[in-house]
Amino acid sequence: MSLCVVIITALQAYYSYTNYRAAEKVFKKDANEALQEAVDSAFSIRREMVVKEFVGWLSDTTIIKLSCKWNPDQKATQFTIEEVNPSPNAVAQNTITMSISDFSQQHDTLTTEAREFFISHMGGVVRDELKKGVVWFFTSDLGERLDKSYIQTPIKIELVEQQYKRALKRADITLPFSFIAKGRSKDEFVTQKVNISTSKAKRLMSASFKDTDAYLLGGLKWVIMTSLLLIVITLGCFWYTLRTLFNQEKFSRLKDDFISNMTHEIHSPLSSVMITAEAMKEFDMTKEERDSYADIIVHQSKKLASLADEILAGAKLEKKGISLEDTIDLKKLLEDVSKSYNGKAVIHHYADAVVFKGNEGHFERAIINVVDNAVKYNESDEIKIAVSAVSKNGVIEITIADNGPGIPDAYKTKVFDKFYRIPTGNVHNVKGYGLGLSYVKKVVLAHKGTVAIKDNNPSGSIFIIRIPYEA
Numbered sequence: 001m002s003l004c005v006v007i008i009t010a011l012q013a014y015y016s017y018t019n020y021r022a023a024e025k026v027f028k029k030d031a032n033e034a035l036q037e038a039v040d041s042a043f044s045i046r047r048e049m050v051v052k053e054f055v056g057w058l059s060d061t062t063i064i065k066l067s068c069k070w071n072p073d074q075k076a077t078q079f080t081i082e083e084v085n086p087s088p089n090a091v092a093q094n095t096i097t098m099s100i101s102d103f104s105q106q107h108d109t110l111t112t113e114a115r116e117f118f119i120s121h122m123g124g125v126v127r128d129e130l131k132k133g134v135v136w137f138f139t140s141d142l143g144e145r146l147d148k149s150y151i152q153t154p155i156k157i158e159l160v161e162q163q164y165k166r167a168l169k170r171a172d173i174t175l176p177f178s179f180i181a182k183g184r185s186k187d188e189f190v191t192q193k194v195n196i197s198t199s200k201a202k203r204l205m206s207a208s209f210k211d212t213d214a215y216l217l218g219g220l221k222w223v224i225m226t227s228l229l230l231i232v233i234t235l236g237c238f239w240y241t242l243r244t245l246f247n248q249e250k251f252s253r254l255k256d257d258f259i260s261n262m263t264h265e266i267h268s269p270l271s272s273v274m275i276t277a278e279a280m281k282e283f284d285m286t287k288e289e290r291d292s293y294a295d296i297i298v299h300q301s302k303k304l305a306s307l308a309d310e311i312l313a314g315a316k317l318e319k320k321g322i323s324l325e326d327t328i329d330l331k332k333l334l335e336d337v338s339k340s341y342n343g344k345a346v347i348h349h350y351a352d353a354v355v356f357k358g359n360e361g362h363f364e365r366a367i368i369n370v371v372d373n374a375v376k377y378n379e380s381d382e383i384k385i386a387v388s389a390v391s392k393n394g395v396i397e398i399t400i401a402d403n404g405p406g407i408p409d410a411y412k413t414k415v416f417d418k419f420y421r422i423p424t425g426n427v428h429n430v431k432g433y434g435l436g437l438s439y440v441k442k443v444v445l446a447h448k449g450t451v452a453i454k455d456n457n458p459s460g461s462i463f464i465i466r467i468p469y470e471a
Helices: 002-059 112-131 140-152 157-170 212-219 221-282 287-320 330-339 360-376 436-446
Strands: 064-071 076-083 095-099 177-180 188-190 204-210 326-329 346-351 355-358 384-392 395-402 450-455 461-468
Touching: 002 064, 002 112, 002 140, 002 157, 002 188, 002 204, 002 212, 002 221, 064 112, 076 112, 076 140, 157 177, 157 204, 204 212, 212 221, 221 287, 326 330, 326 360, 330 346, 330 360, 330 384, 355 360, 360 384, 360 395, 360 436, 436 450
Parallel strands: 346 384
Antiparallel strands: 064 076, 076 095, 177 204, 188 204, 326 355, 384 395, 395 461, 450 461
């Protein structure tokens, strides 16, 4: 069982570790892919912004003058882009003429429809070329504007950050990040470097995530908690099994002791009855002798009956419970208990005039069992037992104090267990079977009360029984 517990614990730990490594691998892959996706998205947005600017330049008549003319030789309409304020530089290209294969209409003047088609077509051309990282100088001014807007102006980090947040959200990653240009600290995960430059000179950057271990473990909390729960359940079952085994072994010892004690308890009166009966059968006796032998048989028979009644009473109490419908006069009950021990012990008793509901037969037997133990186990020359009962705030407190040997602290709670007797080796000077105090506790609990033991200085024990009652 121990080996199984160790193996199960190791397997659960390995399973959790494997899940963590898998989650770490997925996290790194998603973080890198999301960064590349964010950069691509930022480039795409930047290109669209530049294309929009370029379309605006073509549409602005203060910058560019557009015209068209039908060329009969090429059988195509040719469009002309001409700068309104040409550069004074002699080598600068200020005008460009071109035709569009997709435009089949014949025009000698630039109509609104032709103008919109041409501007849209040129925007698409610029978009395609920017994807390749190429800037066409259609005219000197347009080329310079495109170069300045796209090549010379770097992409804003805020744009990449915005797109990266969206990409991480799609990948279900909520861990905060920061961008770094280079370097790596030991407590961080740093993504692969990506280039965000539109020029030939590279501009590398990467994303840094702090506390990735805590984040990944947080994502696996249900898996880890389930594993821990399984380990706890396994250990709990293991502990419960061991506890049950030890209790069974303890119960087996107590049962053996009980059988041994019961055998002695029953054997003595049975032997006396058998010997007395045989003697009455074998010998001629006078009436006085016969009556004397008969008294022995009756006494031993009552002893056997009392033993059987006590065992049966405890079993019946445990199985069926007891009725609490009797009206118990506590003062009278303690007086009756004291009278039954005349000559065996000096019993002082005191009780408040209290009447409460309960089971008089079981309750009296419980008090007698405590007093009987105090008498049986007391080896003093003068046995003194003080029984008192007081009532306060709806609780009856009965104390039974003796001047006997007392009960060690280690056994003060165990003596109420079924079949339990304080160990004295293989010999018990006082006969018993470990049911008396167990029966007392059952009766007290049935009356919704408590029972405890404390030392009685200088020697002896004090049994304290508390029973709630309605005044």
